[in-house]
Amino acid sequence: MILQGKYMSGSQSRFNAIADINKAVPFETKMTDSLKKIWATDVFSMAQMEESLSKSAYKAMKKTVQTGAALPNDVADDVAAAMKDWAMAKGAKFFSHIFYPMTNATAEKHDGFIITNPEGAAITEFSGSLLIKGEPDGSSFPNGSLRMTNAARGYTAWDPTSPAYIMHTPNGAVLMIPSVFMSWTGEALDKKIPLLRSNAAMNAAAQKVLTLMGEEEIATLNSSCGAEQEYFLIDERFANARPDILLAGRTLFGASPAKGQQFDDHYFGAIPERVQVFMQDFEDKLYRLGIPAKTHHNEVAPGQFEIAPYFESANIASDHQQLLMTLMKTTAKKHGFFCLLHEKPFAGVNGSGKHVNWSVGNATQGNLLDPGSTPNDNLNFLLFCGAVIRGVHKFGPLLRAVIASASNDHRLGANEAPPAILSVYLGDQLEKVFDDIKTGALHVPKSGGLMDLGLAQILKFERDPGDRNRTSPFAFTGNRFEFRAVGSSQSVSGPLVAMNTMLADSLEWIAEKLEAQLESGKDKAAAAFAVIKELMELHSNVIFGGDGYSAEWHRMAVEERGLRNAPTTADALPALKEKEVVELFSNTGVLTPTELASRFEVYAEQYVLSVEVEAKLVIEMATTMIYPAAVKYLSSMASTGFTLEHSPATKVAAAATAMMASVEKLSAALESEHFDTTEAHMSFLAADVRALMVDIRTSADLLETLVADDLWPLPKYREMLFIK
Structure with a gap:
């Protein structure tokens, strides 16, 4: 971009972007066609085929x-x-x-x-x-x-x-x-073949269990998925002035603004008009493609939003999720926005996830993870829910591996995301039911009771039998499980493959145990309770209803319950090479050992490349954008008579010197990379390289708070998050 024969400086670009946004003509809202008229008009649907x-x-x-x-x-x-x-x-x-x-x-x-x-x-x-x-x-x-x-x-x-x-x-x-x-x-x-195979494996195992339970008409079972998609929108003019956003998808530098999300005033707040126009256009496109967008709203962080589709079969939901992300980006660009799907694009405010709501059912037995009003009597539900509990306990490291990425590492364990330790939340009522089965003393569960505020004009309603736990990575939410640790930029296919496959394995185990119990002469109820009792004795350690963020849970989970904590991708991905995981995929026919090994190699390479790109960007931006701004500020201070001994010049000089010293260390670390194994390379990046990047950022973000505003080259958080 050229201004009066000279290249535009970073600060000029930033202020011009602000001026352009402020004088932009508002988008005109328009009435759209009815849902009935546009729904799935661009889909070669079953109705169209007929x-x-x-x-x-x-x-x-x-x-x-x-x-x-x-x-x-x-x-x-x-x-x-x-x-x-x-x-x-x-x-x-x-x-x-x-x-x-x-x-x-x-x-x-x-x-x-x-x-x-x-x-x-x-x-x-x-x-x-x-x-x-x-x-x-x-x-x-x-x-x-x-x-x-x-x-x-x-x-x-x-x-x-x-x-x-x-x-x-x-x-x-x-x-x-x-x-x-x-x-x-x-x-x-690809990601589709394993998903189709995993659903077939789950269906085969589920058919065995349902047949043993006396079901005679059993339609093909499918897993279902509804993925809540969180994302950020910033003006594209700000994004174009940030090399880190363009190439890494997140801000590698940026001081926290005076106001962030601490007032909790953005969540569910009034949607900005420009964003509402984008949402309307985006959702019209989704409806024409038969994608059932059901909910949209402001999320917790400023500039953050969410869209949630209705449930669909897992294969179609996965395809629709990929299409949704593509359309979200292209539609945002049409409206002058840049859509950020990175899990942690801004430090100091909530990141973005993609909560995957997952269930299993068919046309004849319905949703097999729906407990009904009396879950203690719903044997099919208890068996299938028990199968999930066993699967998460046995294959928690696998579930952690399939959500592992360089970007999701920044989010997991923070205040808006579950920890990297996989546990299951059931809620008070269900946890009591399964604990009673384990101890052999089953009682009738209590309902949630009526919600009565003592206000005659407010109608009373039945309260849910259990609360929600936002710190759980794998939570039961009424008639499904919500895998809350999935990253916002990730395909839902990997998590669905893992969940379907672990469920298939657990249902095979249940079928074998159930058949033995029935052959011993027990009726279906007694046989089912005996199997669930054994399952809980082996796997109840994974059930946890407390504060997943607490240090006590992290200690107890690892030391007392034997659960694994894998805080980084370098810690998590090697689970794909473990014997138990290799046998799981091989025995179910979902992935051969060779196919599984290829996935470890691909995901590890993506991690390495992502961190190295970010490290090179940190060096480049610190050297060519931030350091020159600091030097220019010091020069302007000196020209007015201030000396380096005078504050804030002293602080600026010290921060700039510290930043460039860390840049030298990071450059040397990248040049010295020689590793015998992929695991060693990932660990070095996770521990050493990222620590040096944090050191550089700490100095740079301090400089942002000291250098004159008109000299700072990068759009600031207060502008990107709040100017819409």
């Missing part, structure tokens, strides 16, 4: 979607033809197999419907074979050594259980076909 396909093709597709049954190849040709006609009627000239590699992003390659005939005329074609299979390069995505440049072939394959849709962009419309991604040798290179 209109477009032959009866036999539609029947086959419906069976595949509902049960996961194989789809006959000849049906694919019918679907492809109908899908092409529908998409082209909406203006699409291209199609894309959209897939989800082992990152938290999406990938797509656009192909035209167009081909030429011998006469040179353009015609359109989209056959079943083109629908079923695509062929991107398998070695150009993170693959954990599964694919090399000399063995690069990879395939995408259509997932008929997740609906195709139209993505509208300023450059036109594209037919998007949700797909899996695999190597030529058949290994999963």
Whole structure:
């Protein structure tokens, strides 16, 4: 950006951004079409297929979607033809197999419907074979050594259980076909294949338990997901003046403003008008794509917001979550915002999570994690809930590993996020039920009672039987479990795969124990209680209803209960290499040992690269932006007659000197990196490099509070968080 023939300084850019925002013309609000008119209009839904396909093709597709049954190849040709006609009627000239590699992003390659005939005329074609299979390069995505440049072939394959849709962009419309991604040798290179496999494993194990419990009609079981998405919005002009936000997704420097979130006045407050206009536009786009956005509101931190969709089957919910994040960023840009999905973009205020609400059910037995009004009598619920308790206890380190990232490390354990120790919160009523089963003295649980405020005009209502615990990483919340430790930028697929797979393992264990109890002559109730009693004796240590932030819990969890505390990604990721975890995925058929090893390699590499990018940015910004501002301030002070012995010049000089000394140490640390193992490399970055980055930031943030405001080159927290 050039100003009067000279490059614009950082401070000029910052103040110009503020001026531009203040004089911007307000966005005009407009009435939008009704939900009935726009809902899923850009989705090749079952309703659309019923209109477009032959009866036999539609029947086959419906069976595949509902049960996961194989789809006959000849049906694919019918679907492809109908899908092409529908998409082209909406203006699409291209199609894309959209897939989800082992990152938290999406990938797509656009192909035209167009081909030429011998006469040179353009015609359109989209056959079943083109629908079923695509062929991107398998070695150009993170693959954990599964694919090399000399063995690069990879395939995408259509997932008929997740609906195709139209993505509208300023450059036109594209037919998007949700797909899996695999190597030529058949290994999963994506996040969708393991999710589909984990659901199949869970369904198979659940069918065994329900059959033993005397259920006769058992529809295919699916896990469901509803992911609450937190995010920050700042004006894009501020973001463009911050290299750290652009390249790392968070502020590597920034002093806390005089006012942050301490007044608790932002949470559920009135949504700023400009943000409300963005939300309305964003949600209209979601509705057209059949994504059921249900709730939006201000979150706790200034500039932070949340959107929560309604529950969907896990596979579709995972696809929709990826699409939601993409749309959130592009729509924010349209409205002059920059959307931050980083777990901790601003120090000193709450970070962002993605609470994954997870349950299991089907069309015949319903939600199997719904206790009903008398959970002590609901044997299916008790068995499935017990299976979750066992799974979290046995595979807590796995659950910690699948939410591990360089960005989530900044959030876990802080006041807005659960600790890195995995425990289960059940609430008073359920905890009492399971404890009674363990001790062999089951009592009728008490209800929550009526909420009566003593005000005649306020209607009384039934209070929930238990409170909520916001410090629990894995909490029961009425008819589902909420995995609260998932990071805001992460794909929900990894956590869903882990939860489905651990549940499958626990249900297999329960089925084996249950069968033995029934064969011994016990009736179903006695057999179920006997199995749950044994389960609780082995695994109740993971149940905790107290303050998860307290130092006493951290001590007790590790020393007395044998739970693992993995505060950083360097501590957490090695769990993927443990024998018990390898056998879990192998025995359930979700991931082969080779596929699991590739994931450790990919996630470890992403951690290393993320921290190293941040470290290099810290060095660059401290050297080229912050130090020059300090020197310029000292020079201006000297020109007015102040000496370095005079405060605040003394403080500025000392802080600048300390900062650059830490920069030298960090530079030397990065240049000396030589490690025998990936684990050693991650540990060095987590412990040594990040500590040096904190030292640099401490000095830099002090400088921000001392250097003249008109010389400071970076947009400040007070501007980014409060100017909307």
